[in-house]
Amino acid sequence: MxxxxxxxxxxxxxxxxxxxxxxxxxxxxxxxxxxxxxxxxxxxxxxxxxxxxxxxxxxxxxxxxxxxxxxxxxxxxxxxxxxxxxxxxxxxxxxxxxxxxxxxxxxxYKVPNVPHTKVPKGLSDEDNVVIKGWTGEMPQLAEGAKAHWDLAKEYGILDFELGVKITGAGFPVFRNQGARLQRALINFFIDQALEQGYEEIVPPLLVNEASGIGTGSLPDKEGQMYAIEKDALYLIPTAEVPVTNILRDEMVRPEDFPFRYVAYTQCFRREAGSYGSDVKGLNRVHQFDKVEIVQVQHPDKSHDTLDEMVKYVEGLLQKLELPYRILRLCGGDLTFASALTYDFEVFSAAQKKWLEVSSVSNFEAFQANRLNLRFKDELGQRRMAHTLNGSALALARIIAALLENNQTAEGIVIPEVLRDYTGFDIIKTK
RNA sequence: GGUGAGGUGGGUGAGUGGCUGAAACCAACGGUUUGCUAAACCGUCGUACUUGGAAACAGGUACCGGGGGUUCGAAUCCCCCUCUCACCGCCA
The missing domain is CATH 1.10.287.40 (Serine-tRNA synthetase, tRNA binding domain)
Known part of the structure; x- marks a missing residue:
């Protein structure tokens, strides 16, 4: 915490x-x-x-x-x-x-971060405020449109049962064009971030206890992280953990603000206790791929930076031509450490569901207190830096939405921007 | 996994019980000098907590990888842990 x-x-x-x-x-x-x-x-x-x-x-x-x-x-x-x-x-x-x-x-440790003034009152996700809804066209699916888990089978691009055999539930195996689509998305997201000036990081996927504590992933009450007890290491639930810890215990120079990192990693989550239709297919899995952006910024500028990150993530969804909406989380739905969070959801047309694909947050000084991440301001005063992060983006659910929304009689159409990356423009049956 | 050597301030690196919060050098910052740059010279230069103060600042305490111990007193002695480096073994 x-x-x-x-x-x-x-x-x-x-x-x-x-x-x-x-x-x-x-x-x-x-x-x-x-x-x-x-x-x-x-x-x-x-x-x-x-x-x-x-x-x-x-x-x-x-x-x-x-x-x-x-x-x-x-x-x-x-x-x-x-x-x-x-x-x-x-x-x-x-x-x-x-x-x-x-x-x-x-x-x-029991006191969560103080919500920003913009955060609406509310107890559950029902009180989140849609600050930007979808006004464009919704995908028009033909009669008998399939959910992504059925499409996965039909096209041989994703195999859930095989994952069960190799590992267990929640560890899907991507294959053929599905595997290539996955890799294409990763590269597309990283390249986009590089264009914005983010520094690319390939961090360790296992972190020690100090790093887990630094970002508040530990002490891990919910048992969300996979732990390797023998070596006292933890599989990362998000790249946020290793990447934010780059600056743990540092006194940075204010002229170096903002620090901007992008990292692609696989993420591991035990998701203990979850069940039901929400976890079907790619909606919630134990291992998934995510490109994460992290920024460390001067306190006076961190909220501008948050807006910039929100705009950036929005741009990604536009380029992928996915129907999306942006929510400002209410106080009750905000994570413990966050002062202000925007969630992005894409519409997965066959499931007729909004799926969360990104969460962009400003933690203000909350994480920095724990990370001991400081700088000296103009007056020589030591102050805590502000940390922010966001998914840009989480792959599994993006793929779910792409498969469902882009299904046609001929096959699954790949969005324009991805075709150079995939090397094909449609996924067909063999 | 085995053996050996080490972790000292932003960096290099002195320091084997009191005069060491810590030499020296480098870097950094401020200044003098200068047509400019460089050089030279002078000065400043750790962090956290705390007391007083509006503040500048002044005082106190702690910190030499982490924890414990010995002692009136520990960077210095003892114990445990940890990390790094080197060599060997294994290995993508």
């Missing part, structure tokens, strides 16, 4: 409260904020006290050294007794300080 800085809770409590209410926090839950400040007050008090004791100990120790040099053994031994008394107090203080810190952290 990421966290809010205590100072933010101290200094702008009203705004924090207002924001958390948007997430549906009630008065009882809000009491946590008071407890946090209270605990921190205690911590400060104890620390100040302890620092004085340590200061005293240091002073006496120096004296003892001097006394020994001067050959005044008796006086030195007497002074030692004094220090020993101090030591008991010190260790008691330290114990209570670490207890305070522990409880403080436990509380802090």
């Amino acid at each position: 990421h966290m809010l800085s205590i100072n933010r809770i101290r200094n702008s409590k009203e705004k924090v409260i207002e924001g958390l209410k948007k997430r549906g926090w009630n008065d009882d839950q809000l009491l946590i904020l008071n407890k946090i400040v209270e605990l921190d007050d205690y911590r400060k008090k104890v620390q100040t006290q302890n620092d004085q004791l340590l200061s005293e100990r240091n002073r006496l120790s120096k004296e003892i050294g001097q006394l020994y040099k001067d050959g005044k053994r008796d006086e030195a031994d007497a002074a030692k007794k004094n220090v020993e008394a101090l030591k008991e107090d010190i260790s008691a203080n330290e114990k209570s300080m670490s207890d305070f810190k522990q409880s403080l952290l436990e509380l802090l």
Whole structure:
């Protein structure tokens, strides 16, 4: 879990409260904020006290050294007794300080990011606001149009059963033109990002614990990540994890803003507990491909950057000629770390369903607090950088929509922009 | 997997119990000099927490890979962990 800085809770409590209410926090839950400040007050008090004791100990120790040099053994031994008394107090203080810190952290980890003022109130996805709906034509499918899992079979491009045999449910096997379509999309997305000036990254797919904590993927309560216990490593659920950690524990130069990274990776999600029609076919799988964009930006500019990223993702969907809509997530649907998130959904015509294909978020300083990602501003003050990321895009569901929307009597038509990448313009049966 | 050597500030690298928050050099920043550039010279130059202060700043504490221990006192001694490097083994 990421966290809010205590100072933010101290200094702008009203705004924090207002924001958390948007997430549906009630008065009882809000009491946590008071407890946090209270605990921190205690911590400060104890620390100040302890620092004085340590200061005293240091002073006496120096004296003892001097006394020994001067050959005044008796006086030195007497002074030692004094220090020993101090030591008991010190260790008691330290114990209570670490207890305070522990409880403080436990509380802090429960507090999600404060939603941006633009975030609408609401408890569930029903309260998300469509800020841009689809006004164009919807795909006109012939009678008997098939869902992508049936098309997959018919054209021999995607095999779910084979995946079950090799690994288990949720690990589809792409083959033939399906495999090539997948690779074409990856290259198309990366090339598009490169044109925008993103730096391409090929990160590790396994991360250590520190990286998992840095982006808030750990501690992993829901068991969302695949863990390799023997080596204390985790399979990444998204490229966000390794890529955002590039700048963990760094003090960056403000003139280097924005940092812009694009990374294609496979993503692994246990999706524990999910079931039903939502998980059919490519709608939700344990392993999928995704091209992710990550930016690290100056706090004053991060929301402009968010808008820019939203526009960029929108452009991708336009080029793929997919019907899409953009949603601004309400407080209740916002992820724990996000201050403002836009979701992109494409219409998958045969399922008659909107499928989420991208989520673009500004985490503001929430992640940076945990990542310890800072910069020195014009005044020499240290400040937390803002982090943002977005899928651009997640492949599995894009393929689902492409297959369904572009099916014709002749075969599945490949969008214009992808043809140079696929090397064919239609998927046909053998 | 085996053996050996190491992790010190942005970098290189001194430092084997008190005078070391840490030499020196490099980089960086500010300044002097200069027609400009370079050079030279002078100065500044870690982070976190905390106390006082509106602030500039001043004080205190902690930090030399991480954790624990010995000691009046630890970068320095002891234990555990971890990472890096080298060589060997295995291997895409």
